[in-house]
Amino acid sequence: MFNEQNTIEVRDRILSNARELFVKNGYNGTSIRDIATASDTNVAMINYYFGSKYNLFGQIFEEAFNFLAEKIFLTLTSDRPFFELMDIWIESYYEILSEYPQIPNFLLNEVNMNPERLVQMLKEKDPYRIYTTIKKRIRNEVENGVIKETSPDYFLLSVLSLGVFPFIFTNIATAILDISQEEYINMLQEHKKYISEFIKNALKP
Amino acid sequence: MFNEQNTIEVRDRILSNARELFVKNGYNGTSIRDIATASDTNVAMINYYFGSKYNLFGQIFEEAFNFLAEKIFLTLTSDRPFFELMDIWIESYYEILSEYPQIPNFLLNEVNMNPERLVQMLKEKDPYRIYTTIKKRIRNEVENGVIKETSPDYFLLSVLSLGVFPFIFTNIATAILDISQEEYINMLQEHKKYISEFIKNALKP
DNA sequence: GTCTATAGCGGGATAGAC
């Protein structure tokens, strides 16, 4: 009772420091000792609150995934005009990923390690409904002459590529161009407009 | 003298098994014990020939990087017609990455772990010369009216995105679509043609 | 609810016999 406030505080402190470390160094690159030290507590507490390192990670992973997925899923099923929808889609990536540029690498890394976890989480979110919705939408737009004949699957993969890859590429790009991460993210603000145009031109009937 | 043949054989056996394991499981996911077992030898031999796990990994990383970079660099500086050059560029990714779909993830993972290594390797290859060449080429094509006004940097990043991301996405895509890796790679053969068209349409004056 | 102390495992590296 008296301790409750403090208890929650410790748990949250672990959670937020673990998030930071996992995102920065990945699962294998982060030890629970690191997390304990950063949270100003000890290994036993982490296992007390979360059962295991794997479990703690699971919570943070899910959080990151939902954060990215939610907005995208919402956008893709809205009934705005098609090209506007494309813009908002791209815009969404930049809004989210500009603030958390580590997310794609984080997700990709850990999905490669443990694909089953993602499948499980996707199943819960029923992404097939959304997938079907946007595919139908594309087919409609083709029929109405808004965009040229195109394969929905390949089109979706292309937009995903253009929207996400620049962020995955951050570390390499900043190393090659010898610029700071901030400068690169700023550059991407312009790139965003570029790919919106790029996609529109590619699809104009 | 008598052993030389055999010596080289052991060394090569370690190298090729290590490559396979590193590519499949990453640096942290691979122990020198795993490598020793797979190579039908022992840990002491690995340290005898390569000094350390880190050193062994370094050799393999450099090999993978050169393999991918060589062909791309060659393509980008050839004097073929522009759209043909784009096709060959995309084609190159698919040729190489269809056979070794793990390379992008492998590179990205390890670049995130140790950016300095990549910078060092890039410096040795003088990519700025190639970067300058292709940028000049794009500007020329714009002037000659072959393609519409476009930013070379953003254009290069877009083509890179379209060419590489589908391979990075392999594990997630196969998990979501519930198909085998082979089926997905086959799908990408069609996607390749799609993005060639996509790029051409986006750049048509 | 908190923390110390330690068990138990798997990692990389190496000394030294052959």
Add this chain to the structure above:
DNA sequence: GTCTATCCCGCTATAGAC
């Protein structure tokens, strides 16, 4: 050159004192 045996380290997890 080869291999066994072993060192030493850092990790996760947990038992048990407070």
